[in-house]
Amino acid sequence: MIEIRSLRKEYITKKSRVVGVDDVSLTIQKGEIFGIVGYSGAGKSSLIRSINLLERPTKGQVIIDGVDLTKLSGKALRKQRLKIGMIFQHFSLISSKTVFDNVAFALKAAHQSPEAIRKRVLELLEMVGLSDKKDVYPAQLSGGQKQRVGIARALANNPTVLLCDEATSALDPTTTKAILQLLKKINKEFGITIVLITHEMEVVKELCHRVAVMQDGRIIEEGDVYGVFAQPKQALTKQFIESVLDFELPSHLIRESKGSIIKIQFEGQLASEAVLSDLLQEHPVKANILHGKIEYIQNIPLGILIVELTGNTNDIQAALDYINKRTSYVEVIHHA
Ligand SMILES: Nc1ncnc2c1ncn2[C@@H]1O[C@H](COP(=O)(O)OP(=O)(O)O)[C@@H](O)[C@H]1O
Ligand SMILES: [Mg+2]
Structure with missing residues (x-):
């Protein structure tokens, strides 16, 4: 388990003081894949680099499996760091x-014997699918292959x-x-806790259990x-989500609509078709489906349906109330 308590990281330069991380507390469970998203400059790297003390926090604590790393230095810190592997955007290979x-x-x-090292390296390269590349230099590898080397290196000491x-x-x-699949496999097979920072919500959707x-x-x-x-809940989170759940309607559809255009969200097993057909039986309105999409997040369906309802105002309002009761979320995008 990783416990981050009231962590603050300031960078002091000659001219200014920049706050990279401002009072962050976070608990990440053992075996979890935890994502941290944010735009550039949000402090993601400062936070993740504080977890292994690549950046020493200005304030606060980082406690991993009960050991407070901020209390350690020198040999004791190096020893704890072996339990934390890290991979980078630009791979950082030699x-x-x-x-x-x-x-x-x-x-x-980590001071191992040559035979033990050889055996372990071959095992790691096999795991990341690079056994046939062991004697080549990084320049001869594709980006994906370089990151596989980065992953093999990060896992070398069984972190x-x-x-x-x-x-x-x-x-x-x-x-x-492919790399996300490999990370998923590593998490499943070895129970390694993964903390991942990204500016792409798609990556979070593919891989993470929890997100900040x-x-x-x-x-x-x-x-x-x-x-x-x-x-x-937050506007910024909505922005990030939209990059995955986005839909576009031709603007003339909205402009020329004589009815109400609504967005309905279905969570989990709520069947969208059933709600719509029930609606049409009980309410004298017409429903025209303009757009539909189902995303699977953590293997659970999240459906979005854009529907144009036409009919008289009272009937449309009653229909909206009905949908509201039966689904998790309804938003009126356009009223004629
Ligand atoms: N070594 C550094 N010296 C001074 N300022 C830094 C340093 N590293 C990061 N910062 C500043 O800290 C803030 C957070 O940066 P960073 O953690 O790299 O964000 P992110 O990874 O989300 O892009 C930014 O304002 C950045 O300019
Ligand atoms: Mg960064």
Whole structure:
């Protein structure tokens, strides 16, 4: 378990003092994949780098499995850090070393015998699917392959925590999916806690169990991923969600509509068709479906339906009340 308590990180430069993280408290459970999203400059890297003390917090505590890292230094800190692996946006591989040696380097730092190192490196490369690349140099690898080396290196010492700082931000969408699948597998097979920061909500949707949204050094919203997607509270969170759940209606459709255009959201097993057909049986209105989409988040469906209702004003209002009762969310986008 990772407990972050009242963490603050300030950067003091000659001219100014910049607050990177402003009083963040967060508990991340063992075996969980926890996402932190926010725009550039929100303080995500400052926060994640505080977890392994790559940045020393100005104030506050970072407690991992009961050990307060902020109380440690030197050898004791280095020992605890072996339990925390990290991967980076630009991979941070050593270009003059082969794939094998990049991974072995992490183990040498942990003082193991050459035979033990060789065995472990081959095992790690097998796990990330790079056995055939062990003797090549990073320059000969694709971005996705480089990140696989980064992952193998990060896992070398059997960490209990893996920190990912924009680990897929330099990769194309297909490669991103493959790397996210690998991270998912690592989390499942080894029970490693993963903390992942990203500016892409799509990544959170694919991978995370819980998510926190950061803005100006603070966490402004936090919750399980399905709940945050289905019912975001803060404006910024809504913005991030829209990048995944977005829909576009041709503007003439809205302009020329003689009825009410509504957005209905269905959560989990609430069947959208049933609600609409029941509605039409009980209310003298017409319903015209303009757009429909179902996203699966954590394997639970989240459906969005855009419907145009036509009829007289009272009937439309009664229909809206009915839908409101039967679904989790209704919004009127346009009234004729
Ligand atoms: N080494 C540093 N020195 C001075 N300011 C920094 C340093 N690192 C980050 N910052 C500042 O801290 C704030 C948060 O940055 P960062 O943690 O990198 O955000 P993010 O990862 O969300 O883009 C920004 O205003 C950034 O300019
Ligand atoms: Mg960053």
